[in-house]
Amino acid sequence: MSHKLASSYLIVEDLSASFANGNGGLNVLDRISFTVEEAEFVCLLGPSGSGKSTLLRILAGLLEYQSGQVLLEGRSLRGPRAGVGIVFQKSNLMPWRTVRENIQLPLELQKELDNRSQADVQELIELVGLDGFEDTLPRDLSGGMAQRVAIARALVHDPGLLLLDEPFGALDALTRERMASELLRIWNARQKTVFMVTHDISEAVYLADRVLAFSDRPARITLDLAINLPRPRLPEMRYTPGFGMMAQQLRAALQS
Amino acid sequence: MKKDKPDRRSTRRGAHTGLILLPFTVSLAILVWYLVVWLGELQPFILPTPGLVMQRFLQVLGNGTLLRHFWVTLGEVLAGLALGALAAIVTGYPLAKSRRLERLLAPYIVASQSVPVVAIAPLLVIWFGPGLLSKVLICSLIVFFPILINTVVGVRAVPEDLHDLMRSLKASRWQIFSLLEVPAAMPVLLGGLRIGATLAVIGAVVGEFVGSDRGLGFLINVGRGQYDVALVFVAVFSLVFMALVLYGLVLLAERRLLAWQQRPKDELI
Ligand SMILES: Nc1ncnc2c1ncn2[C@@H]1O[C@H](COP(=O)(O)OP(=O)(O)OP(=O)(O)O)[C@@H](O)[C@H]1O
Ligand SMILES: [Mg+2]
Numbered sequence: 279m280s281h282k283l284a285s286s287y288l289i290v291e292d293l294s295a296s297f298a299n300g301n302g303g304l305n306v307l308d309r310i311s312f313t314v315e316e317a318e319f320v321c322l323l324g325p326s327g328s329g330k331s332t333l334l335r336i337l338a339g340l341l342e343y344q345s346g347q348v349l350l351e352g353r354s355l356r357g358p359r360a361g362v363g364i365v366f367q368k369s370n371l372m373p374w375r376t377v378r379e380n381i382q383l384p385l386e387l388q389k390e391l392d393n394r395s396q397a398d399v400q401e402l403i404e405l406v407g408l409d410g411f412e413d414t415l416p417r418d419l420s421g422g423m424a425q426r427v428a429i430a431r432a433l434v435h436d437p438g439l440l441l442l443d444e445p446f447g448a449l450d451a452l453t454r455e456r457m458a459s460e461l462l463r464i465w466n467a468r469q470k471t472v473f474m475v476t477h478d479i480s481e482a483v484y485l486a487d488r489v490l491a492f493s494d495r496p497a498r499i500t501l502d503l504a505i506n507l508p509r510p511r512l513p514e515m516r517y518t519p520g521f522g523m524m525a526q527q528l529r530a531a532l533q534s
Numbered sequence: 535m536k537k538d539k540p541d542r543r544s545t546r547r548g549a550h551t552g553l554i555l556l557p558f559t560v561s562l563a564i565l566v567w568y569l570v571v572w573l574g575e576l577q578p579f580i581l582p583t584p585g586l587v588m589q590r591f592l593q594v595l596g597n598g599t600l601l602r603h604f605w606v607t608l609g610e611v612l613a614g615l616a617l618g619a620l621a622a623i624v625t626g627y628p629l630a631k632s633r634r635l636e637r638l639l640a641p642y643i644v645a646s647q648s649v650p651v652v653a654i655a656p657l658l659v660i661w662f663g664p665g666l667l668s669k670v671l672i673c674s675l676i677v678f679f680p681i682l683i684n685t686v687v688g689v690r691a692v693p694e695d696l697h698d699l700m701r702s703l704k705a706s707r708w709q710i711f712s713l714l715e716v717p718a719a720m721p722v723l724l725g726g727l728r729i730g731a732t733l734a735v736i737g738a739v740v741g742e743f744v745g746s747d748r749g750l751g752f753l754i755n756v757g758r759g760q761y762d763v764a765l766v767f768v769a770v771f772s773l774v775f776m777a778l779v780l781y782g783l784v785l786l787a788e789r790r791l792l793a794w795q796q797r798p799k800d801e802l803i
Pocket of ligand 1: 495
């Protein structure tokens with residue numbers, strides 16, 4: 279067992295985190311443990327305010343944790359790592375940069391912006407359905423469009439680990455399903471590890487290899503459910519009994 | 535989102551109505567001025583008529599006096615503004631980044647502000663002579679504080695989430711500075727520069743009052759000494775003109791650099 283743990287891509291062990299506030303501190307994560315294998319797609323469900331974004335920020339190396347440990351690729355996580363793509367809960371674009379400039383930012387920072395990568399950028403822009411809006415400023419985008427820019431930006435430098443915080447939150451149902459399928463396609467083609475927060479149970483079951491459910495704050499993991507639906511996932515699978523069973527199980531775990 | 539566009543257009547229309555009304559408001563002011571002189575039967579050395587001021591203006595413009603003094607003051611203002619802004623930004627940036635440094639320095643900076651520049655202007659003239667240098671220093675002293683405050687506020691206002699984004703992408707300190715902090719702080723910084731531009735004109739005049747043999751402030755002194763009130767008016771209007779032009783230039787820079795922003799509603803302030 280411990281041998282298997284040691285070889286996992288991401289290991290979170292007894293992780294606790296709290297925020298300082300007036301009355302002694304707010305415990306947000308309460309001894310969380312789970313592992314993620316390389317190229318696995320894991321979804322995290324949980325009530326609002328339970329600490330999902332907090333966990334994601336810790337995994338991104340953006341937030342320090344008080345106790346427990348986080349091992350990413352065998353090394354203890356202290357600060358941000360290269361090769362991680364993040365979609366924040368808010369789209370988080372630079373208002374002075376156009377759609378294209380926002381998407382290019384990770385390449386610019388790594389000094390990898392050349393003709394070839396610029397072609398990739400264009401491809402990504404088309405992938406997220408923003409062709410024609412390349413030179414638009416964020417102030418003139420709808421919430422859903424801004425979120426798609428953020429998704430493209432998280433993918434542009436071809437990261438090995440994708441951390442997604444409700445990436446489809448502001449999208450309509452149809453776009454949401456289309457983006458989910460695209461995400462699956464990219465994940466499939468490029469062998470990425472994905473850790474995604476969502477509040478949509480059926481989306482989680484549809485996308486993930488495994489779904490974690492958080493309790494209310496301070497968050498504990500109430501269910502770690504393997505989704506053994508075959509790949510490729512097809513939209514029709516949402517209406518099979520097996521799918522419904524798992525969704526039901528997760529709903530029960532969230533309500534407990 | 536949709537709402538913004540008509541908004542922006544309507545503020546522009548507002549600015550246009552202001553421009554169209556300008557000749558009327560100016561004519562009205564001149565009319566009132568004439569009435570005050572005539573009804574009060576005021577002597578020219580108390581309040582000259584607008585016509586007399588105009589006459590004096592053309593005279594000093596024609597013989598080159600006005601422009602000579604104008605350039606001197608403008609030079610002091612520009613150099614002082616540049617020096618003061620530079621010093622303020624260089625101090626303000628680390629102050630914004632470090633609470634400890636702020637706690638350490640803030641009392642002195644605030645205390646220095648309670649000393650009126652008018653009071654220390656004579657000292658500066660004694661120390662640095664009646665030439666350009668003392669005026670430049672007075673100007674930079676007066677613009678330092680507002681630009682410093684705006685630098686601190688601007689740098690502090692950079693969204694934490696964007697900092698997180700840059701950190702997660704392993705951006706270098708220089709990249710964070712140049713690609714995030716500079717553009718994000720620019721709106722507030724330019725706001726400070728706008729205030730600084732008008733304050734610098736005041737600083738230059740204060741300096742020239744205290745000790746100088748050139749500049750528009752000196753010209754005012756000369757006019758006062760000779761009961762040449764028309765000349766005082768010419769100099770004052772020239773100063774107003776200079777401040778307006780500088781203010782307009784910063785406004786223009788804002789339009790260019792901040793085109794990505796929604797037009798603020800308080801466009802003129
Ligand atoms: N920087 C912070 N300082 C203090 N408290 C914080 C901070 N960030 C988050 N919290 C608190 O931690 C708790 C968990 O927040 P978090 O953003 O992780 O929730 P979440 O599960 O992502 O919720 P949601 O689904 O609404 O996004 C909340 O009660 C929040 O108030
Ligand atoms: Mg959240």
